[in-house]
Every structure is written in C-alpha cells, then in structure tokens.
Amino acid sequence: MPAVPVVRHVDDATVAQVAALADHAAAVDGYRFLSDHLWLDLASGGELLAAAVPGSDHLVAYAQASPASGGWTIEATVHPEHRRADDGLLAGVVQAVLDAVRHEGGGRVTWWTHDVSTNEISLAEKLGLTADRDLLQMRRQLPTGLPVMVDTRSFRPGADEQALLDVNNRAFAQHHEQGGWLLDTLQRRVRQAWFDPDGIRLHERDGRLAAFCWTKLHDAATGGVAVGEIYVIAVDPDFQGLGLGKQLTLAGLESIEQRGVTAAMLYVDGANTAAVGMYERLGFSRARHDRAFGTILPP
Ligand SMILES: CC(C)(COP(=O)(O)OP(=O)(O)OC[C@H]1O[C@@H](n2cnc3c(N)ncnc32)[C@H](O)[C@@H]1OP(=O)(O)O)[C@@H](O)C(=O)NCCC(=O)NCCS
Structure with a gap:
C-alpha cells in the first residue's frame, strides 16, 4: 500500500466523514473508536496528526495522533466492510501517523486498541510497539x-x-x-x-x-x-x-x-487492583479488554 498522507488539521468535510466512520464502526463493534480526548481535538480543530484513506463515498481507514502529557496518543480503525486480517489498511494508517510523530521530533507514543485482536497484537509487534497498559470495561445492571x-x-x-x-x-x-x-x-x-x-x-x-x-x-x-x-x-x-x-x-x-x-459501565486500568476489586464487589463484571501499545520514537 502506498504511504498515506498525514495532515495537521482536518477540514469540516473530513471531520464529518470521520464521525460517519465512527458511527458505522460503532454499530458493528458496539463501541466508538475515538475516545473523548481525540474526538474533542478533531471536532474543535485542535493540534493533531491524521491519516485518512478515502473511499468512493466514505473513509476506508483513519488514524489520529493527539498530543497527550508530553507524548502522543493514537487511535485507528478500518471501515467494517474493508476489514481483512491481511489488507494492510490498519498498518498503513498507523505507520503513517508514527512516521509523522517521528517527523515532529518523536517522543512517547501510545496506540490504544479496543477489544484487542490478534491482528493488532501482531501489527504492534511489527511496528516495534510493546504492550504497556490494559484497560478493562466493566458492566452491571441497575x-x-x-x-x-x-x-x-x-x-x-x-x-x-x-x-x-x-x-x-x-x-x-x-x-x-x-x-x-x-x-x-x-x-x-x-x-x-x-x-x-x-x-x-x-x-x-x-x-x-x-x-x-x-x-x-x-x-x-x-x-x-x-x-x-x-x-x-x-x-x-x-x-x-x-x-x-x-x-x-x-x-x-x-x-x-x-x-x-438501567445499564452501567466504566473503564478501569487493569493494574488498578484496588479499583477493579472495588467494582467487582459492587457487582461489576469484565466486558471488554482494551490494550495500549507504546514506545519512545526517536526524532
Ligand atoms: C479507587 C478509589 C476511587 C477508591 O476510593 P477509596 O475511598 O480509597 O476506597 P474505599 O475506601 O471506598 O474502598 C473500597 C474498597 O476497596 C478496597 N481498597 C481501597 N484501597 C485499596 C488499596 N489501596 N488496595 C486494596 N484494596 C483497597 C477497600 O478495602 C474496599 O473494599 P471493600 O469493597 O471490601 O469494602 C480511590 O483510591 C482513588 O480515587 N484512586 C485514584 C483515582 C482512581 O484510581 N480512580 C478509579 C479509576 S477507575
């Protein structure tokens, strides 16, 4: 796949296309791929690095890096109709924003995956990223x-x-x-x-x-x-x-x-044993497992 171009600011039409991609993926996955932090950067014209693969009338793949505590947080998704384990779309957009971060001077990068898949685990390994945080989604009825x-x-x-x-x-x-x-x-x-x-x-x-x-x-x-x-x-x-x-x-x-x-949920760091234990004793159980992969990129 040819290198995906990266932009620092996203125009309104592309913001709308990312929102449509997020909605479509959410209907299939059961969760939205852009966290509040990245979505607010995108919707409010904040500083970011974005790699989008356009299709005929919708985005095929999208990755975004947003500044976070002196480093960068990345999230990415591929349109559900274009997902195949070997198509390289996810690799293409994630690689593009990693290259852009390097170009911006490097630093700590954290790529958050949702409901982490074996495809994402092997891609992270190929990109030189290591697992450094697990986030659990826990749920209970009210x-x-x-x-x-x-x-x-x-x-x-x-x-x-x-x-x-x-x-x-x-x-x-x-x-x-x-x-x-x-x-x-x-x-x-x-x-x-x-x-x-x-x-x-x-x-x-x-x-x-x-x-x-x-x-x-x-x-x-x-x-x-x-x-x-x-x-x-x-x-x-x-x-x-x-x-x-x-x-x-x-x-x-x-x-x-x-x-x-009448349905409640929360996210908790897998390593925060005090909080995980507290929620389990309050009747929450584990519903999803997100994983952050990270590294420090040289400039
Ligand atoms: C997690 C946090 C909200 C818990 O609040 P708290 O007032 O200290 O906890 P509580 O006194 O209500 O204790 C709740 C339970 O956790 C247990 N617990 C509290 N601190 C603990 C610790 N450090 N290690 C192990 N267990 C602990 C208590 O024994 C209690 O157990 P019980 O359910 O059997 O009664 C608080 O420590 C906090 O604000 N931490 C930093 C922010 C954070 O991590 N927020 C949660 C993110 S999802």
Whole structure:
C-alpha cells in the first residue's frame, strides 16, 4: 500500500466523514473508536496528526495522533466492510501517523486498541510497539439494591471547577491521561451536549471537596441500550480508604438510574487492583479488554 498522507488539521468535510466512520464502526463493534480526548481535538480543530484513506463515498481507514502529557496518543480503525486480517489498511494508517510523530521530533507514543485482536497484537509487534497498559470495561445492571450512605450534591458550573480539578489531579497524580488536567481540559467537557451538572456527584468533608463521581449517559447505539458510564471517580488522597470510593460509585449509579438508564459501565486500568476489586464487589463484571501499545520514537 502506498504511504498515506498525514495532515495537521482536518477540514469540516473530513471531520464529518470521520464521525460517519465512527458511527458505522460503532454499530458493528458496539463501541466508538475515538475516545473523548481525540474526538474533542478533531471536532474543535485542535493540534493533531491524521491519516485518512478515502473511499468512493466514505473513509476506508483513519488514524489520529493527539498530543497527550508530553507524548502522543493514537487511535485507528478500518471501515467494517474493508476489514481483512491481511489488507494492510490498519498498518498503513498507523505507520503513517508514527512516521509523522517521528517527523515532529518523536517522543512517547501510545496506540490504544479496543477489544484487542490478534491482528493488532501482531501489527504492534511489527511496528516495534510493546504492550504497556490494559484497560478493562466493566458492566452491571441497575438498580444495585445497595443504599447510598453519604450526602452528595450536584456540580455548580462557575463555582466548583477548581475544587474538582484539585481533587482530580491529586487522585490521578500518577496517571498520564487523567492527571494534570487544566481548567480548559474540564471546560471542553462541560461544553459538550451530554454534560449534566446533576450527573457529577460531589461529597464534601471538613469544609472541602473530598471526592466526586462524574457520570456520562450514552445514547443507545443501533440495536443496543442506553448506558450510563462512571466517567471519572476520584477520592482525594487525604480521604482514601474511608469507604468514599464505594459510596461515591453508588451515588453515581443512583444518579444514572434516576435518569432512566438501567445499564452501567466504566473503564478501569487493569493494574488498578484496588479499583477493579472495588467494582467487582459492587457487582461489576469484565466486558471488554482494551490494550495500549507504546514506545519512545526517536526524532
Ligand atoms: C479507587 C478509589 C476511587 C477508591 O476510593 P477509596 O475511598 O480509597 O476506597 P474505599 O475506601 O471506598 O474502598 C473500597 C474498597 O476497596 C478496597 N481498597 C481501597 N484501597 C485499596 C488499596 N489501596 N488496595 C486494596 N484494596 C483497597 C477497600 O478495602 C474496599 O473494599 P471493600 O469493597 O471490601 O469494602 C480511590 O483510591 C482513588 O480515587 N484512586 C485514584 C483515582 C482512581 O484510581 N480512580 C478509579 C479509576 S477507575
């Protein structure tokens, strides 16, 4: 396959084509291939590197690298009607953005695969990338039947941003993507159509924010059901181990159910044994296994 050209900015027509590809793939795969972070970069004209293979009236394959914590995060997909283990389309677009990152000065790259396949594992190996993180999607039905034993209140836009950022960044200090959030990182999410201040449950203790649980509702994909996500949960390190993680998860689940959604899901790092154990004891089970492959590219 000839080298795929890479662009730094994507025009509106191509953004629409990527959205259509994501929708089409989601209907087949049961998940959207672009995470919020990459989608927001694309939709808001942020800095990125994009490789697209056009077809007659739709995109055949697409890969995007977006800046993340001093490195780059990559996601890619091939249109479901063009997927064959040996067609080289996935390799072509992923290789193209890797080459572009090298051209931009190199650095750490992380390619996220969803429901990792043997094809992706062998491609990662060929590209010199090694497995460095596993992300589990866990699910459960609602209601839980378990009571919420702590008081929570809704998020107040314009008043709670800094406190939420402080708790988030302290709780996720070791985390590449979820840590180090800026006001802009938060506000970009607050501006999205799905944002609901009642979907963020906050718990205060000793006159300060101690923990929060941010939920996000996803519309039903074709043939599927609406699902409520535990989008971010964080307990300030000063208040961890006191039962707040469990209680705030229950408060988040209750708020999902109160909005009429009876399926819940979340993503958790496979290595975060404290959180995985907590969710299993709350009745969640593993539904999908995503894997990040990475390396440090020389310039
Ligand atoms: C994960 C997190 C939310 C848990 O909150 P917490 O208030 O510390 O947890 P809780 O006190 O409610 O404990 C919940 C359960 O986890 C267990 N647990 C808590 N910390 C643990 C640890 N470090 N190792 C092992 N188990 C642990 C508790 O024993 C408890 O078990 P139980 O279900 O049998 O009662 C919190 O540690 C946190 O904010 N971590 C950083 C951010 C993060 O990882 N968020 C989750 C991303 S998906």
